[in-house]
Structures are given as C-alpha cells and as structure tokens.
Amino acid sequence: MSSFAALERQLRPIYDSLDTGSNKSAVVACNKLLKKHPGNELVKALKALALVRLQKVEESLVLCDEVLASKPTDDAVLTAMMHVLRGLGRNIDTVTMFEEAFKQQPSNEELGAQTFFANVRAGHWKSAQQIATRMHKQFHEDRYLYWSVISTVLQANDTTTPSSMKNLLYKLAHRLITSGKAPSYVHTDRFHLHLSILRELELYxxxxxxxxxxxxxxxxxxxxxxxxxxRDITKLQNRQKQEGEFAESKIVEKGDRxxxxxxxxxDAVFIPDTETDQSSEAFKTACLDRMEHARQVLEKISEKDGKKDRSGPLALLELEKRSRSHDVKQDDQRLLTLLKSYLEQFGDKACCYEDLQPYVVLNGDDLSSWTSFLESIPSSITTINELQRRINVHKLLRFNLAISQLTLEAETTRASLYFTEYLQALPLGANLPNTELQPADDLAILAGCAYVNLWTISKEEKYLYIAASLLEYGLLKSNASFLMRLMLVRIYRLLGAPTLALEHYRAIQTKQVQHDTLSHFILSRASTFSLAATGDLTFATECLETSQIYLSNSQETADFVVxxxxxxKYSQIPEFIxxxxxxxxxxxxxxxxxxHVRMRFTHEIVNSDIMDLELIELKFIFDRNHHDNRDFQILPDYQPRSIPNFNDQTMLFGRGEGHGWLMILLRMYIRALQQSSDLDDTVEEKLLIGDRPKLAADSGNKAPLRDRLRERPQEDLAELTPDEVALLDFTTGLADWLGCYHDYIRPPPSVVLAEAAKQSELKTGHPLKGVEIPPTPPNGSANGHHKKDEEAPAITEPPEVVVNYFNTMKARFAEAQQSSVVDALHVATLIQEAFIFLVIETLRFKSASVVKIYKLNSLVQSFKAIKTNATEVLKEISASLGKQSDRESTAEARKVFTESCSPIVTPEVTHDFILNIAKKVGDARKKVLEGVGKGMTRVCSNHSQ
Amino acid sequence: MSVLRPFRATDMFKFNNVNLDVWTETYGISFYLSYLSRWPDLCCVQQAPSGRMMGYILGKAEGSGAEWHGHVTALTVAPEYRRLSLARKMMDLLEFVSDEIYRGFFVDLYVRCANYVAIDMYEKLGYSVYRRVREYYGSLGVGKGGRDEEDAFDMRKPLSRDPGRRSVRPNGRDIIVSAHDVP
Structure with missing residues (x-):
C-alpha cells in the first residue's frame, strides 16, 4: 500500500471529527499525523480549521499563514483553507489564494470557477468580471460571458463604485452581452439580464x-x-396606451385577474393622446369617452365574476377615484354608490376594510351620507357572515372619526360596544378547533385599540389594565392570535411588566429572519428592563440569540449567490445580494x-479588553449604511385617521428609536471607549484580523471620525427622550473634560504594539506577524509609561453639567416615579448608565503610578468626589425602587387593578380572571423594580474604588 | 383582486403576516434561497394593492423519466385573505409553468390526511390522492386526529404531457407507503 493511500485513510477520521463538531479530537489527530508528515499542507489546513472552530484564533493564524505561503493548488487543501479563512473573516485572502493557484494551473477550469466565486463572495466584481472574461476566451462557454456581464452590472450597482462610473459599466455590459454567439432569449434569465441592461441604458x-x-x-x-x-420598459417608453389595450385583452379574453x-x-384611460395640455377640453372629452368605455368593460367583468373576484368592482372604485383626482368626474354620487355596493357584495370578507380604505378618505357631505349609510346597516350578528360585515362597518366608521368625536365619553361608549358585541359573537366560533382563530377576534382588537386610545387621551393607566385584561381574555378564546399577543407585548411594556411581554413575544415563536423584523417588539430599549447587573441575563441572552440570524446570513447567503x-439564475443574483x-x-x-453593550457593561467587569473589543465593533457599525427592516405594519391598527396609529401610540416613552437614536448612542460609547482605550487607528490596523467593511464611494468626503463623534444633528436628537438627552449632555461634558488627559497619558502606538506582540508570543510561541518590536526608548520606564515631551495639560475643574448631573437626575427620578413604573425604570437605568460612563472614562487614572507620574492628583480628587456623590444617589434610588417594588404585589395594588377593570367584568370575564392578571402584572413589576434596584447597588460595589 | 408577482429574496422581510399563522413554517434563509436559486419561476407572491403580502407559493421541478413533475412545497395564505381563491390562482400559475416551461407530466403535493378543507380544495382543482405516506409529518407526534394527523396524502394532477392520465390512479387512498420511500 502506498504511503499516499495510508495518509488518505488516516485523514478520514479527521474529516469525521470536523463534520461532527469534535474539533478537539480533530486537533489531536492532526498533531499525531503532523509528527509523521510535518510538512503536509492538508493536515495543517485541517488543524487550522479545527482551531478556528475552537476559537483559538492566534494559533490558527500561524498555521493558516504557513499554508498560504506555500501557495497550495491541491483541491482538498484549497477547500479546507476556504473554510479557515471564512472563519477568520479573511475573504480577501481567499481570493488571493485562489488567484495564486489559478495562476499556477491556468488550464484548470474548476480552479478558474473557484477563483471567480471567491471574488463573488468578497464582492470583488471587477476582478470577477476579468476572470469570467478570461474564462470565456479560454473555455468558450457562453455562460462565462454572462458571468462577466452580470459581474459588470453588479460592479455598476455596488456602493463602492462612484456614480459617474455606473453608466460606463452598463455600456460595457451591453457591449459584452451583444457579443455572444447565441441570442440572449435562448435562456430566460439571460433574457432577463439583457432587458435589465437595456432598461438602465434607456435603449427602449x-x-x-x-x-x-x-x-x-x-x-x-x-x-x-x-x-x-x-411592463416597466413599456411604461418608460410611454407606451401606456398599447399596454392598456394589451391589458384589456388579457382581462377580457384570457380572464386574467x-x-x-x-x-x-x-393608467391608459388618463393618458393624453398628444402632448397637449392635460387640462384642455379636448383631453377631458377624450377622457370621458375612455372612462365610459372602461366603466362598461369593468361592469361587465363585475357582473360576470360576481362574488368570485373583487377585481372588477375594485377597479371601478379606482377609476372613480382617479377621475376625481383628474377632475373629470361626471357623477357626484357614483363613488358613494360604488362604495355601498362593494360593501354589500364583499362586506362579509375580512379584507373588505383594507380594500376600501383608500376610497373612504371622505369629507363633508360625502362623509356624512357614507356614515349614515354605515349606521343604518342592521347590527344583528347571528351568522359568521353577518359578524364579519358588522366588524367591517365598525372599522369603516371608526376610520373616519374626527378628533371632536374622540372624547373620553364617546370612546368609552364605543369601547364597551365593541366588547359587548365581541362576547355576543363568540359563540359563533365555539365549535372551531383551538388552533383556529375566532371570527369575533377583531371586535376584541377594536376594543383593545379603543382602550389604548382612552389611555392616550387621559393618561390614566387603568385603561391599559382593561386593554390587557380583555386581550388576555381574547387569547383564551383564540390562542393563535398573534395580533393580540403583539398588542399585549406593547401594553405590558408600557405597564412596566417586561416578563409578561416576553412571554407573549416568545409565544408567537419568531424564527430565523423574523428575528430581524420582529425583535424590536421586545428588544427596543430593552436595557431599561435588564436585570443583567443582578446576574439575570434573560434580555442579554435574547439579544445574542436574536443576533444568530446575522451570522447565518453571512455564512449562508453568499453560497446561494454562487x-x-x-x-x-441571473434574475436572482442582485436580489440575493x-x-x-x-x-x-x-x-x-x-x-x-x-x-447588548449597555447591558453588558452593567454585568461584566469593565476592563480594557472588553472596552477595546466593543470599541472596534462599534466603530464598524458607525460607518454602516443601515437598512431598516423592522416590521411595524404587522400591528393591527384600527385607530381613526385623525389620530396617531396604534404603533405610534404604544411606543415606549412615546419615541421610536431609529437610525438617529443609534447614531447618538454610538457616538457616546465610541467616544468614551476611544478615550479610555490605548488602541489608536494604526495599532488597530496592525492587530485586527479579517477584512474591513467596504466603504461606500462617497465615504471619502466624510469628516474625520473624531469630528463626526461630536456631531449632534437635530433629527437624531428628536429620537431621544429628554432623559436620554440629559445623559448625552453628561457624557459629552465628561469626555470634553477628560479628553486631553487621556491623550496625554495614552502610550504611543509602538509601545502598545510591542506589548501586544509580547502577549501573543507568550500565548502561541510565535511572534506577531508584521509587527516589529522597537527597542525600548531611552526615556521609557519598565512598566510601559512614557513621559511625553509636550507640556502636561493644566488640570481644570469638572464642568457643571457633569457635577450636577446626579443630583438633578435624582429629582427627576422622584418625578418619574410618580408618573409610571416605566418612567421610573427609564430614569433609574439612565443614571446608572451615566455612572458606568464615569467608570469607563476614569479607568485609566486608576493606577496609582500613573497618577503619580503625571501629577494628576487633583484631577483624580475631583472625579472621585463626583463618583462618591453618584454612588450615594444610586443607592438612594435603589432603595426607593425597592420600596416601590414592595407596593406592587400587594392586595391593594391588585384591588386597584381589578376595580379599574370593572367595565369588562361579566359572567364570561370573571373577577377571578382579572384578579389573576392583576397578580401577574403586580409580580412582573415587582420583579423588575426590585431587580433593577438591586442591580444598581451591585454596579456601585463593583466599581467602588 | 391582487397582484401576482415573483417571490423575491427580500420578501422574507415582509412575510410576517403570512408566516405568523400557526400552520405556516418559517424556515432558515437557505431554504428560501435554495428554491429561488433553482426554480424562481415556480415561486410567486400574491400582494394586496396596499403592498401587504397576502400569500405565496414555493415549488420545484423534480423526478426523472415519467416521474418528472412539478411539486408544490409550500402554499400559504394569510388568515385575513382566505376565501378569495388566492390559492387557486397560485396553483394555476405553478401548473402552467410546470407544464409549459418544465414540461412535467404532473404536479404533486403533500397534505395532512386530517386537513379535510385543503384536500377538498385540491380535489376541486383536479388533484386526486395517489398514495398515502405513513408518518410523513412524524415530528408532530400523534395529535387529536390520530394517524390522519401525521400521515400525508400525496396528491397529483396530470398535465398536458400525460394525456393518458398515467400519473394518477383511482384507488390512491388505499396505497400506503412509508415516508422513507418518497423523496
């Protein structure tokens, strides 16, 4: 048996271990083999892979670089290395590796394809295009031509490409695609690609x-x-007329709906025949003719389809709406007639309200006759169809309510009407299996909306108690109603009962990509409710678990692009990207x-490792072009159009956080961490493993990071609560005050690098790549402190905004405590955060030798005084939260809750049922108040020196 | 009345109102992308004029020889848009593409034997039971519906390439196979 076959046999268990995730035994097996075959690249690559998976990055790096240096061409080695480099985030090195290999074996088509794909994964469209072109010349396959075409298109669309290049690249793509031997239409997706290029170049x-x-x-x-x-090209080509005729034939002859x-x-109805003025009489007459024709066509369709399809009647409504906006209406009554007949015909469909919404934005006489029509519809609900119709009528009436009709009294009447009818209608779904939704659900949701609106009008929490209780009852009947659960999530957060919110959120079982779109329901400003300081990591864990989807995206999606x-499938590639x-x-x-960072700092010891790590990550985030994928549409909304919708009404603290909020928080944290960190850009550049984020083409024009961190755009501030703004003022004052001392003491980059190299060598036994340890400078001391030649900055007094913060906020806390549980938590956790900022910003001055060398005694004295005061304030607040928590789960608190809910106490919704909810809410509040309070003392003692 | 358009990767950000329904599964990213990277023309969405997603269908083409066929992997409509024949329209499209483009002999799908409503609907659309697959939905365990809950009917409908209707049989409900025997 050849030694090759023997090696082959010995490799198998290594692959098996890697496949089953037993990385440790893979390392052991590799070490054994390496003794016999010390130079074997494949074994080294496999060991590097196992090490990456064990998070032993430094050790893996050494092996990885060795293998790379040998410029491998073997398929197995390349594949293993591809995984290693992916694990290290070094896509660019993967590209280089394959390019080197392909250079050595230029006739290897498979290697060519792999090199192309490596570029695709790294988003290097230009090189991808060049490789594809080369492959097309060499291997004469049409698809390589198309690979080069789409790579060119992707390069044109990439954010890193300057906009001036876009057209040029599309022209190149066009030239390439027309150079193919076979026409593009032999293949659907090639045809699609061709059309999209022609559209972009306006070659209609x-x-x-x-x-x-x-x-x-x-x-x-x-x-x-x-x-x-x-369809798109036809429109851009101004061929709406022809398209209209084509559509008509499809609708009438082929039954296309x-x-x-x-x-x-x-669209075709309202397109002028010539370029003449749209308001001319001739245009109007022609329009009227075409409208008449359209109407006849649509009426015929409506008649033919009957209840089977809503297209005809809805298109008639759309026609009427458009005729009004073009000011060519003939009959004032027609819209109302159409609305009425639509409701008559499709009122028993759940989507009727959504269908009609765009057409019922009415005013004046139209509105009053529409309203009296709706009110005249009999309110009997003896069948499911009648019930659905009743629900639609309620929604339609509610939609148009004016502010004057939304008084406390009127809303109360409405809310109890919805609820009474809900109970009345429930028996209609009594026989449905419990996995089904109850047909009466929307009445409970309507009642929930009305009670929440009562809360916004009156600011009285009792209305939220009612809303929560009746929705809980609704869930008892309709366990699968995710809409009720989402409403409850919002309501419980407003009530300061985060664990109940979390329970309902978990019950809807968000999975996979839904973590991205829906987690805002539970994680928005979640640090307010975090008990991480006491060791309860529920919310911190939720953050980590939710973030898994981003990892799978970066690991999986590129594979599908390939x-x-x-x-x-060229049509899919830009979509996937x-x-x-x-x-x-x-x-x-x-x-x-x-x-998560906010929670983490309350839980973990604040040291330079954590700070450096978070600093680097937050800096990456800071330069991202963000996409807001959050789904707010999912919440039901039956609030009148004259007031804010349910989503806006139930945002925590009345403010939704978005990009502006994030940017402010990032600026606060990055600035503080940067000041206290020894990593400057040059050090970071040397020490960081993996690819850097791509920079958009316009990012070169941006101001330096230092300046951007000080920006406070008004639109960003608008997303902050006043208490968050106070924290911002505090951290800004603190950073402005201490910045110069940090800069003065921070060791020079060469020293930091030397230290890092020393640590790395101790750990792996190898020197750090690319870092040369400079000789110790003559004025350097053994413990790494270097006195600078420049003048030491004068010690200044702390700014007022820093000195006064804690006492001002203590008063603010007392006020918030009177207002609501969440307000109290909000202010308390922000004060705690300010304290943590103080810890971060002063960590550097903790060492006695530093203070001595740089003569910072008086500076240290002044922030010590602030810290002592802060600790006292935090302890007082903690005690106060403790007292507040004791009041929450008492019989008295429950009595207040149950009495508030008396409007919905009925034989069905019993007193006991509500008492149980009162108890749950009380317990949840007690838990969070107590926990946050205890956490604060813990945070204080963690940082007592 | 709805917009019929292709299912796009970014629709994963928009399908909550459909997928939060208890009977609709949300799979990992790779599930959707694997369909879109191979059979994008068998995946489509119905969208309300408001832009809300109403439902979608995901399908594939598979099998060899006379078994070459279109397959319905997922068909779902959000609760508020049911009883509007959306499912029928999406099935029409999938059958049309399976027939015209893929030249399949039939279209097939799996449905829980206990799901009478769906079975009834598919029968109205021209599908018939080809075989019963034992414990196809095994992971759920035996629920209230007993065996019917975890067994599946493999239902088929012949396309124009199968004028002799060789891909269906009248006694399909009595032909029982185990889950290992089906792809």
Missing amino acids: DEARVLLDHDVGKSICAANLACDELR NWLEFLSFL RAFTGE AFEDHLDNSLQRDIIKME
Missing part, C-alpha cells in the same frame, strides 16, 4: 425588438420576472448590539 427600442420577438413574447407570458421588466393588468388598463451563478446587504447592515441588528 432595442428592448422592444426583443420583447416583440415571438420567443420574447412567450418568455414574458410564462415568467413573471420578465413580464415585470416588460392580476391587479397589475387592471392598473395598466386604468449557486445562482452556477444555475445561471440586496437581501444579504439588508440583513448584514440591518438597523435592528445594531440596535440590538447597542442594547
């Missing part, structure tokens, strides 16, 4: 030739994506990150 006539070709026509008839492009066809059909290339980018640069991702 050329596109028309393709579209009017028989093959082009048949592709569009069977492929929605191509048809979408066709795609709403897009109806829209094209209606697959789409192999399968030539957009998806990856939206998730990678998700606003929610970084809001979660920020919340």
Whole structure:
C-alpha cells in the first residue's frame, strides 16, 4: 500500500471529527499525523480549521499563514483553507489564494470557477468580471460571458463604485452581452439580464425588438420576472396606451385577474393622446369617452365574476377615484354608490376594510351620507357572515372619526360596544378547533385599540389594565392570535411588566429572519428592563440569540449567490445580494448590539479588553449604511385617521428609536471607549484580523471620525427622550473634560504594539506577524509609561453639567416615579448608565503610578468626589425602587387593578380572571423594580474604588 | 383582486403576516434561497394593492423519466385573505409553468390526511390522492386526529404531457407507503 493511500485513510477520521463538531479530537489527530508528515499542507489546513472552530484564533493564524505561503493548488487543501479563512473573516485572502493557484494551473477550469466565486463572495466584481472574461476566451462557454456581464452590472450597482462610473459599466455590459454567439432569449434569465441592461441604458427600442420577438413574447407570458421588466420598459417608453389595450385583452379574453393588468388598463384611460395640455377640453372629452368605455368593460367583468373576484368592482372604485383626482368626474354620487355596493357584495370578507380604505378618505357631505349609510346597516350578528360585515362597518366608521368625536365619553361608549358585541359573537366560533382563530377576534382588537386610545387621551393607566385584561381574555378564546399577543407585548411594556411581554413575544415563536423584523417588539430599549447587573441575563441572552440570524446570513447567503451563478439564475443574483446587504447592515441588528453593550457593561467587569473589543465593533457599525427592516405594519391598527396609529401610540416613552437614536448612542460609547482605550487607528490596523467593511464611494468626503463623534444633528436628537438627552449632555461634558488627559497619558502606538506582540508570543510561541518590536526608548520606564515631551495639560475643574448631573437626575427620578413604573425604570437605568460612563472614562487614572507620574492628583480628587456623590444617589434610588417594588404585589395594588377593570367584568370575564392578571402584572413589576434596584447597588460595589 | 408577482429574496422581510399563522413554517434563509436559486419561476407572491403580502407559493421541478413533475412545497395564505381563491390562482400559475416551461407530466403535493378543507380544495382543482405516506409529518407526534394527523396524502394532477392520465390512479387512498420511500 502506498504511503499516499495510508495518509488518505488516516485523514478520514479527521474529516469525521470536523463534520461532527469534535474539533478537539480533530486537533489531536492532526498533531499525531503532523509528527509523521510535518510538512503536509492538508493536515495543517485541517488543524487550522479545527482551531478556528475552537476559537483559538492566534494559533490558527500561524498555521493558516504557513499554508498560504506555500501557495497550495491541491483541491482538498484549497477547500479546507476556504473554510479557515471564512472563519477568520479573511475573504480577501481567499481570493488571493485562489488567484495564486489559478495562476499556477491556468488550464484548470474548476480552479478558474473557484477563483471567480471567491471574488463573488468578497464582492470583488471587477476582478470577477476579468476572470469570467478570461474564462470565456479560454473555455468558450457562453455562460462565462454572462458571468462577466452580470459581474459588470453588479460592479455598476455596488456602493463602492462612484456614480459617474455606473453608466460606463452598463455600456460595457451591453457591449459584452451583444457579443455572444447565441441570442440572449435562448435562456430566460439571460433574457432577463439583457432587458435589465437595456432598461438602465434607456435603449427602449432595442428592448422592444426583443420583447416583440415571438420567443420574447412567450418568455414574458410564462415568467413573471420578465413580464415585470416588460411592463416597466413599456411604461418608460410611454407606451401606456398599447399596454392598456394589451391589458384589456388579457382581462377580457384570457380572464386574467392580476391587479397589475387592471392598473395598466386604468393608467391608459388618463393618458393624453398628444402632448397637449392635460387640462384642455379636448383631453377631458377624450377622457370621458375612455372612462365610459372602461366603466362598461369593468361592469361587465363585475357582473360576470360576481362574488368570485373583487377585481372588477375594485377597479371601478379606482377609476372613480382617479377621475376625481383628474377632475373629470361626471357623477357626484357614483363613488358613494360604488362604495355601498362593494360593501354589500364583499362586506362579509375580512379584507373588505383594507380594500376600501383608500376610497373612504371622505369629507363633508360625502362623509356624512357614507356614515349614515354605515349606521343604518342592521347590527344583528347571528351568522359568521353577518359578524364579519358588522366588524367591517365598525372599522369603516371608526376610520373616519374626527378628533371632536374622540372624547373620553364617546370612546368609552364605543369601547364597551365593541366588547359587548365581541362576547355576543363568540359563540359563533365555539365549535372551531383551538388552533383556529375566532371570527369575533377583531371586535376584541377594536376594543383593545379603543382602550389604548382612552389611555392616550387621559393618561390614566387603568385603561391599559382593561386593554390587557380583555386581550388576555381574547387569547383564551383564540390562542393563535398573534395580533393580540403583539398588542399585549406593547401594553405590558408600557405597564412596566417586561416578563409578561416576553412571554407573549416568545409565544408567537419568531424564527430565523423574523428575528430581524420582529425583535424590536421586545428588544427596543430593552436595557431599561435588564436585570443583567443582578446576574439575570434573560434580555442579554435574547439579544445574542436574536443576533444568530446575522451570522447565518453571512455564512449562508453568499453560497446561494454562487449557486445562482452556477444555475445561471441571473434574475436572482442582485436580489440575493440586496437581501444579504439588508440583513448584514440591518438597523435592528445594531440596535440590538447597542442594547447588548449597555447591558453588558452593567454585568461584566469593565476592563480594557472588553472596552477595546466593543470599541472596534462599534466603530464598524458607525460607518454602516443601515437598512431598516423592522416590521411595524404587522400591528393591527384600527385607530381613526385623525389620530396617531396604534404603533405610534404604544411606543415606549412615546419615541421610536431609529437610525438617529443609534447614531447618538454610538457616538457616546465610541467616544468614551476611544478615550479610555490605548488602541489608536494604526495599532488597530496592525492587530485586527479579517477584512474591513467596504466603504461606500462617497465615504471619502466624510469628516474625520473624531469630528463626526461630536456631531449632534437635530433629527437624531428628536429620537431621544429628554432623559436620554440629559445623559448625552453628561457624557459629552465628561469626555470634553477628560479628553486631553487621556491623550496625554495614552502610550504611543509602538509601545502598545510591542506589548501586544509580547502577549501573543507568550500565548502561541510565535511572534506577531508584521509587527516589529522597537527597542525600548531611552526615556521609557519598565512598566510601559512614557513621559511625553509636550507640556502636561493644566488640570481644570469638572464642568457643571457633569457635577450636577446626579443630583438633578435624582429629582427627576422622584418625578418619574410618580408618573409610571416605566418612567421610573427609564430614569433609574439612565443614571446608572451615566455612572458606568464615569467608570469607563476614569479607568485609566486608576493606577496609582500613573497618577503619580503625571501629577494628576487633583484631577483624580475631583472625579472621585463626583463618583462618591453618584454612588450615594444610586443607592438612594435603589432603595426607593425597592420600596416601590414592595407596593406592587400587594392586595391593594391588585384591588386597584381589578376595580379599574370593572367595565369588562361579566359572567364570561370573571373577577377571578382579572384578579389573576392583576397578580401577574403586580409580580412582573415587582420583579423588575426590585431587580433593577438591586442591580444598581451591585454596579456601585463593583466599581467602588 | 391582487397582484401576482415573483417571490423575491427580500420578501422574507415582509412575510410576517403570512408566516405568523400557526400552520405556516418559517424556515432558515437557505431554504428560501435554495428554491429561488433553482426554480424562481415556480415561486410567486400574491400582494394586496396596499403592498401587504397576502400569500405565496414555493415549488420545484423534480423526478426523472415519467416521474418528472412539478411539486408544490409550500402554499400559504394569510388568515385575513382566505376565501378569495388566492390559492387557486397560485396553483394555476405553478401548473402552467410546470407544464409549459418544465414540461412535467404532473404536479404533486403533500397534505395532512386530517386537513379535510385543503384536500377538498385540491380535489376541486383536479388533484386526486395517489398514495398515502405513513408518518410523513412524524415530528408532530400523534395529535387529536390520530394517524390522519401525521400521515400525508400525496396528491397529483396530470398535465398536458400525460394525456393518458398515467400519473394518477383511482384507488390512491388505499396505497400506503412509508415516508422513507418518497423523496
């Protein structure tokens, strides 16, 4: 048996260990093999992979660089190394590795493809394009030509490409695609790519030739994506008339009921025949004729479809709406007639309200006759259809209520009407299995909306008690109603009962990508409720678990981009890349990150390792172009259009945090961490492993980070609560005050690097790559302190905003405590955060030798005084929260709750049922108040010196 | 009345109102992308004029020889948009593409034997039971519906390439296979 076969056999268990995640035994097996074959690249690569997976980054790096230096070409080595480098975040090195290998074996087509894919994964579209072009020349396969075409398009669309280049690149793509031997229409996705290039270059006539070709026509008839492009190009080409006729034939002859066809059909009605003025009489007359024709067509369709399809009647409404906006209406009554008949015909469908919403934004006489029509509809609810109709009537009436109709009294009457009818209608769904939604659900949701609105009007918490109780009852009947749960999540957060909110959030079982779109419900400003300081990591863990999706995105999505290339699904590639980018640069991702950092610092010892780590991560985030993927539409909203919607009404502290909030928090943290860290940019550059984020083409124009950290744009501030603004003022004052001392003492980069190299060598036995340890400077001392030649900055008094913060906020806390549980928690946790900022900013001055060398005694004295005062304030607040928590789970508190809910106490919703909720709310509040209070004392004692 | 358009990767940010329904599973990213990277023309969305997603269908083409066919992997409609024949329209499209583009012999799908409403609907659309697959939904365990809850019907409908209707049979409900025997 050859030694090669023997080696092969010995490798198998290593692969098995890696596959099953037994990385430790993989390392052991590799070490054994390396003794026999010390130079074997594959074994080294596999060991490096196992080490990466064991988080032993430094050790892995050494092996990884060794293998890379040998410029491997073997398939197995390359594959293993691809995984190693991916684990280290070094996509760019993967590219180099494959390029080197391909250079050595230029006729290896598979290697060429791998090199292309490595560039694709790294988003290097220009090199990808060059490789594809080369491959096309060399291997004469059409698909390589198309790879080069789409790479060019992707390069054009990339944020790193200057906008001036875009057109040029599209022209190049166009030249490439027309150079192919076979026409693009032999393949649907090639055809799609071709059309999208022509659209971008506005070469509509050329596109028309393709579209009017028989093959082009048949592709569009069977492929929605191509048809979408066709529709788009036709519109851009000003061929709405032809498109309208085409749509009409599809609707009438083929029975097509795609709403897009109806829209094209209606668009054509209002397009002027010539370029003449739209308001001319001739245009109006022509329009009237076409409207009449359209109406006849649509009426015929409506008649034919009956209840089977809503397209005809809805298109008639749309026609009427458009005729009004074009000022060519003929009959004032028509809109109302159509609305009434629509409601009559489709009032028993759940979507009727949503269908009609765009058409019922009415005023004046129209509104009053519409309202009296709705009010005249009989209110009997003896069948499910009648119930659905009743629900639609309620929603439609509510939609148009004016502010004057939303008094405390009127809303109370309405709320209890919805609720009474809800109870009355419940028996209609009594026989449904418990997995089904109850047909009466929307009445409970309407009542919930009304009670929440009563709370916004009156600011009386009792209305939230009622809303919570009746929705809890609704869930008892309709356990699968995620809408009620989401409403409850919001309400319980407002009530300061975070554990109950979390329970409901978990019950809707968000998974995978939903973590990105829905986690804001539970994690927005979650540090307010975090008990991390006491060791209860519920919310911190929730942050980490939720963030898993971003890891899977970065690990998986690029694979599918590659697959789409192999399968030539060009239409999908830009979509996948957009998806990856939206998730990678998700606003929610970084809001979660920020919340986690805030919780982390209350829980862990604040030291330079943590601070450096967080600093680097937060700096990456700071330069991202964020996408807001958060789903707020999911919340039901049946509030009248004259007032804010349910989502806005139930945001914690009345302010939704978005990009502005995140940027302010980032500025606060980055600035503080940067001041206290020894890592400056040059050090970071040397020590950081992995690729840096791509910078957008315009980022070169940005001001230096130092200046950007001091910005306070008004639109960002608007997303902050006044108490958050106070924290910002405090941290800014603190940073301004202490900045110069930090700068003066911070060791020079060479010293920091030397220290890092020393640590790394101690750990791995190898020197740090690319770092040369300079000889100890003549004025340097053994413990790493270096007196600078420049003048020491004069010691100044702390600014007022810093000195007074804690006492001012103590008063503010007393006020907040009177207002609500969440307000108290909000202020308390922010004061605690200010204290942590104080710890971060003063950590450098903790060492006695530093203070001595730099003569900082008086500085230290002044922040010590602030810290002592802060500790006292925190302890007082902690005690006060403790007392408040004791009041929450008493019989008295429960009595207040149950008495508030008396309007909904009925034979169905019993007193005991409500008492149970009162108890749960009381317990949840007690827990969070007590925990936050205890946490504060813990934070104080952690940082007592 | 709804917009019929292709399912896009970014629709994953928008499908909560459909997917939070208890019967609709939310899979990992790779599930959706694997369909879109191979059969994008068999995946489409119904969207309300307001822009809200109403439902979607995900399908694939698979099998070899006379078994080459279109398959419905997921078909779902948000609760508030049911009883509007959206499912039928999406099935129409999937059948049309399976027939015209993929030239499949039939379209098939799996449905819980206890899901009478769905079975009834598919029968109205021309599908018939080809076989019963034992413990296809095994992970759920035996629920209230007993065996019917975890067994699946494999239902099929012949396409134009199968004029002799060789891909269906009248006694399908009596033909029982185990979950290991189906792809």
